[in-house]
Structures are given as C-alpha cells and as structure tokens.
Amino acid sequence: MIEVRGLTKRYGEVVAVDDLTFAVRPGEVTGFLGPNGAGKSTTLRMILGLDAATSGTATVSGLPYPAQPSPLKAVGALLDPSAVLPSRTAFHHLLALAAGNGIPRARVDEVLAEVGLEKVGRRRAGAYSLGMRQRLGIAAALLGDPPVLVFDEPLNGLDPEGIVWIRSLMRRMAAEGRAVLMSSHLMSEMELTADHLIVIGRGKLIADMPMKDFIAAHSEREVLVRTPQSEALRELLVTAVEVRDEDDDTLVVTGLEAAEIGALASMSGVELHELTPRRVSLEKAFMDLTSEAVEYRTESEKVTVR
C-alpha cells in the first residue's frame, strides 16, 4: 500500500506537484493519469525517494522509501526502461541490483525467465530493442517479489503484443494481492487495465475513484434509435434530457436508458429498427476533465478541446 499525504514539489516558483493526497491499495491496479507534464513522474520519483519532497510525505507499507530495510522487497519499480549500461549484460544489470538487497543469484534467472528474456539474458543490454528493455525493466521490478509495484508509463513505445503482455502481468500482480500503481497519459490504456483511477493535472488531484465510477460519472450515455416513425417516437420521449436528429430516421437520445425507450416504443406500437446505447469515449471525458490543467497545447487544440 502506498500512502501519499500532502505531497508537494516546488522547483523555484514552479509547483510541479501540489499537495497531493491519495492511497494505492493492494489487490488493485491503480491508474495514475494525467496529461504530459502533470507531475506524474515527479510524484513517483518522490515516492521512491529519488527526489526530495518540498513538503508532505509518501510511505510504502507504512515506511518512507529510504527507510525500507530491503527496498526491492518492498517496492518494484519501472521508471526508465532505457536506463541500462549498454555494455553490461541484462544478467549482470539485474545481478548487481539483486546483490544490493541480498537477493540470491538464482532469482535473477527466475525473473529473466518470467519476462521471457532467458535466452538473451547474457547479451549486452545495448543490443536490446525497446520492448526487450521494457521487459528487462519489469524483471528488475520483480526481483524482490515485492507487494507494491510502480510502473511509470509502462506501455510507452510497446508493440501491441507487448502491451497485452504488460497488461496481463499487471492484472495478475493485482490478483495476487499486490498494490500496482501505473502511470499513463492515455485514458484508453487505463480503461482496460486499471481498477481505480487517480487523475492529476498541473500537479493537483482532480479525481480519485474506482474506474467504474469514473466511467459512470464521466461518460455521458446516449442511445441511438433508428425508427421509420421518428416524429411519433420523439413525442413519446418527453422525459429525455435531449433528443436530436442524427439522420432522417435516426434519433440520439440522452437521459433515458435503452430499455426505457424500448418500453415506451413498444407500448405505443412504434416500430424500432435499432436501439443502441453509446458512450462518449473516456478519452474525451479525461480530456474534458483535464482541459484546464493541460500545460502545453496549441491554439487549434484549445478550440477543439473546449
């Protein structure tokens, strides 16, 4: 479990992380979401004791990271997959990390096998592709078999196969009872992976809620109805929030469930050809939520996002 309380990081005048308070619970994948430059990485670096907080605290299983008796057994972290000395083999890279925490050598071979690098583990890491480095980074995170995992943008630059692999790995880790924190700037990635969402923008907490609640709260649901009797149907839908014509024979209804529309139509004998619930994409919900907090944006984007 990670607990962050009042965490703040200031670089001179700039407040990169502004009084963040949240918790990452075991047994869940918690998505840490925010636009680029929102302060996600800085927050993770403070949790891991790499950057000093200006104020506030971050603890992992009750202890600040630097006070962990055996840090890799407390937290596994993937921060920067390209951070390997090119001339060193993956095996030795991991071996040195393991040695620093008294983790036995055999465990290095185990994690290499776990991430599918056992055949290339003795090769120079410099020859690795981005996907292989990402796997190596994951292997390092798994070395101490920790109850808490922190992944910073783990899906960046991965091919579809790699993305599926990391997703299923994170799901499995959470299912084993670990607390998994994963940052991303893409809502679409989160939707498929996370149980819980923490959204920040410009260093401030914007939302902290279960994923399904976020979806419920932020995706406006609408129902597409195709009917040859659109005028007749329109008169029935008095309780709808909004009914608009999309086509000659198609209405888009908000504020009513598909079942309700179907029931109304059937009672009045209105013929329906299609009744489809639709969701505004979460990506859009996320962008609306953070639109005021986006740090860098072009003029044209400003117009479209608002």
Add this chain to the structure above:
Amino acid sequence: MRQPMKQPIVRSAAEPTRFPPVRRLRSVPRRGRARGEAATFAHCLHAEWIKIRTMRSTLYVLLGTLAFCAGLAALNGWSAGEEFAGMSPADQAVFDPLATSLRGYLIAQITLGLLGGLVITSEYGARTIVSTLVSVPHRGRVLASKAVVLVAVAFPTGLVVSLTGFLVGQAALSGAGAPHLALSDGTALRGVFGGGLYLALAGLFGLALGAVIRSTTATVTTLFGVMLIVQAFAPALPGGLGDWVSTYWPPIAGGQIITAYRDPDLLTPWAGLCVMAGCVAVMMGAAHAVFRKRDA
C-alpha cells in the same frame, strides 16, 4: 483481499482522502520475504563490485594504464640513461632514477581518475543511477561502496603499474649504464608503494569529481586541468602564488612520493601524499553532501 468499493470521490484536491484503516497486507506466501533480511553495507559493496567488474571501460583503463606506464618507463629510462653521461655534474647530482622510471604516473593519475569518475558518471550517463538508488536508497552507502570497490581496484593496479614502471625503467637505465636503483632500496620501495597509494587517491579524486559533475567528459576535462595543466603552468605563475602552487597544489605535492631526489623547497614525500589525501578526503565529503541532497 479487495476493499469493498468506496464511495466515488470527485472532489477538489483540498479535501483530504479518507484512508481505510491500516491493515497489514497479507500477501500471497512468497519465498524469502518472510525472513525479510535487511540489506546491508556488504550487500551494497557486492553490488558495486559486480558493477565495476562488468563495466567494459574498467579493463580498458587498467590495461591501457599498465601498457602506457611500462612503455613510458622504458623510453624514459633509455633516453635518460643515454643522456646521463653528457649531463653537467650539477644535473647529474639531481638525477633521479626513481622518478625517471615512475613518470608514467602523470598519465596514470588521469586514467585512474577517469575510472573513478566513470564509476559514477557512467550511471548518470546511462541513467542507471535511478535503478541503483531505487535498489539502495541509502546514498551514503552507495557512495562509500563505490569508493571501497574503486580503491580495491585502483590500489592494486597502481601498485602493479608502479612496480612494472620501476622494473622496466631501472632495467633501461642500467642497460644504458646510468645510475639505477634496486627494489630492495628503501627509497625505491617507498616510491613504488607510495605511487600505488597516490594512484588510488587519484581514483577517489575522480570519483568525488564525478559525483559532483555527473558528466564523464566534464570530469575528464577537469582531471586534465587539475592534474596536468596546473602542474605545467605552476612555474609560470607569479612569484608567491607559483611557489605555493608548486608546493601545496595537492597533485603536485602528492607526486613527491615518487621522487628520490629531495628538493628542499618542496614538501617531503609523505607530507606531500598527506596533502593529497587530505584534499581527497575533503572532496569526498563534499561529494557525499552533494550526492545526498541532490535529486537523482
């Protein structure tokens, strides 16, 4: 295992999160965790040892240093030996067969300083400093371990380099019929052993610089400046400053350890080495302070 879903919270950041009651995480049984042995300094030493021996530059630096110093000792010894007969009596009186054979330290201090620097600048260059500090967040422990393994490599290397330079150089001198020393000579032993110590200190000097500067290139440039350029320009500096630098500038003072001829104006060999050691100690202290405070 999973918490019952809590009320959704959409809220301003000002409202505090309510934390669930603190429960001890009962995670899946996993081997090794139960014992939970704390990581120690010895573990960190082991990690740093693995890193220095799997850094490719280490071998290159060591072999290059050895080859250079042996080669220079042979050339120096041979040419000095040839010239000895033609020297004025005054020059012959201050002829220093020990320093002649150990002159390679001028370059070895740079290369071993570079090795010391690389021990940490390679981590900044490749950004592995992040995984190092995630593995061992105790920064003093990381820096101290780096220093220890560096000395464990640089001191024996320094000894071998000095000894090889001495043997090759003296053989060349004796071949040319000039005065030369035997290893059994006390002065010679001091020069060889002290030369090894000096080169180990040069390595630490580089480590301290590297920890502060973080860039390999800038560290090497600084090493050249501090260890060679100042030495080259010291005689050209105005009066008192020039004298002070020639006497107390740590690498110059420390370099006295390889001389057999005593210039009365300069520090004695061991006093000079102590100046260098003191300087390295201060720099390591500063490096520690910076390394501990700075965001990685």
